[in-house]
Amino acid sequence: MSIEILNITKSFDSFKALSHIDLNIKTGELVALLGPSGSGKTTLLRIIAGLENPDSGSIIFDGQDNTEKSTQDRKVGFVFQHYALFKHMTVFENIAFGLKVRPYKLRPGKEAINEKVNELLSLVKMEELAKRYPSQLSGGQRQRIALARALAVEPKVLLLDEPFGALDAKVRKDLRRWLRKLHDEYPITSVFVTHDQEEALDVADRVVILNQGKIEQIGTPEEVYDNPVNPFVYHFLGNVNLFHGRVHEGKVELGSLKLDVPENIGIKNKEIVSYIRPHDIEIRVKDEGEGFIAAEIVFIRAVGPIVNLELKRLDSGDYLEAEISKEAFKSLELREKQKVFLRPKDFRVFTPEDY
Numbered sequence: 001m002s003i004e005i006l007n008i009t010k011s012f013d014s015f016k017a018l019s020h021i022d023l024n025i026k027t028g029e030l031v032a033l034l035g036p037s038g039s040g041k042t043t044l045l046r047i048i049a050g051l052e053n054p055d056s057g058s059i060i061f062d063g064q065d066n067t068e069k070s071t072q073d074r075k076v077g078f079v080f081q082h083y084a085l086f087k088h089m090t091v092f093e094n095i096a097f098g099l100k101v102r103p104y105k106l107r108p109g110k111e112a113i114n115e116k117v118n119e120l121l122s123l124v125k126m127e128e129l130a131k132r133y134p135s136q137l138s139g140g141q142r143q144r145i146a147l148a149r150a151l152a153v154e155p156k157v158l159l160l161d162e163p164f165g166a167l168d169a170k171v172r173k174d175l176r177r178w179l180r181k182l183h184d185e186y187p188i189t190s191v192f193v194t195h196d197q198e199e200a201l202d203v204a205d206r207v208v209i210l211n212q213g214k215i216e217q218i219g220t221p222e223e224v225y226d227n228p229v230n231p232f233v234y235h236f237l238g239n240v241n242l243f244h245g246r247v248h249e250g251k252v253e254l255g256s257l258k259l260d261v262p263e264n265i266g267i268k269n270k271e272i273v274s275y276i277r278p279h280d281i282e283i284r285v286k287d288e289g290e291g292f293i294a295a296e297i298v299f300i301r302a303v304g305p306i307v308n309l310e311l312k313r314l315d316s317g318d319y320l321e322a323e324i325s326k327e328a329f330k331s332l333e334l335r336e337k338q339k340v341f342l343r344p345k346d347f348r349v350f351t352p353e354d355y
């Protein structure tokens with residue numbers, strides 16, 4: 001089922017939680033709503049579900065206006081951060097529950113229910129745990145059962161609100177990869193709320209970045225990561241080094257560093273801010289001329305395949321972070337207190353108007 005969100009606005013008293021939200025979600029697409037706490041993600045999800053009424057705007061499911069429809073009539077399934085499975089029911093009974101409580105005419109027979117539950121148990125790879133009670137499951141297993149339970153009634157839309165938020169980092173990562181594979185196998189239109197950028201970029205077909213009730217950018221994970229439209233998105237999606245500078249005589253000047261002016265910036269813009277991701281910094285032990293600046297290595301963390309360096313620019317005294325591969329680190333034989341030369345390979349420039 002496709003979802004069209006048209007010009008949705010929602011206030012709580014005088015507080016504007018959502019302003020003019022427009023978003024089209026295609027059938028079978030997995031879209032992540034990503035933003036900091038209070039940006040309006042859950043409110044938007046609740047409006048899609050029919051649990052909250054918008055002040056204005058429409059929610060269209062497959063071309064039909066659903067704005068006035070009740071949650072029951074929208075055929076949506078939910079998974080929440082703390083999905084309360086029924087404690088006194090086994091895993092099997094929990095999954096079967098939604099089917100058993102259907103109105104008489106829609107209720108499948110016992111055989112059909114058993115078949116459906118077994119199918120879902122196999123889909124979420126939990127066949128062996130069918131007889132366990134929720135208290136005998138790990139947090140990750142519980143969320144998989146919650147998902148199977150949401151899917152049992154064959155919803156047309158699946159809404160997930162921080163479904164892995166209460167789990168530890170390792171389990172979260174495993175589960176989101178698992179969810180991505182599951183979605184490829186069973187592509188149901190899904191909206192996934194998270195405040196974790198890595199999670200959104202890992203799991204979603206497209207990411208919607210929300211900030212203070214407004215959409216900042218919509219795009220595939222690659223689009224939003226590689227081409228952020230403004231500093232908020234750039235900051236929100238990863239670590240950055242920030243430099244203040246100016247455009248002067250056809251070059252971006254960041255202290256003694258002079259870089260070509262990117263296409264998005266007119267020559268007229270004088271003051272600029274430039275962002276460089278730590279992994280976009282190249283390190284050399286010799287001065288290679290233009291585009292390189294001298295720095296001192298003040299800290300090295302060489303655990304794992306990526307080496308994190310903290311550097312102090314010798315021209316401006318600013319600190320910045322760089323990430324290089326272990327191979328590059330070894331071949332350059334770097335050490336703390338060493339003078340090096342760095343070059344930003346990829347940098348983004350924004351003008352004050354972009355804020």
Ligand code: ATP
Pocket residue numbers: 012015017035036037038039040041042043044195
């Ligand atoms: P979080 O990641 O913290 O859950 P969120 O992005 O999901 O945040 P929402 O829960 O949608 O944000 O809330 C958006 C804003 O609207 C917040 O400032 C919140 O305090 C406010 N808000 C949400 N629901 C209500 C309500 N029922 N009454 C008053 N204010 C509300």
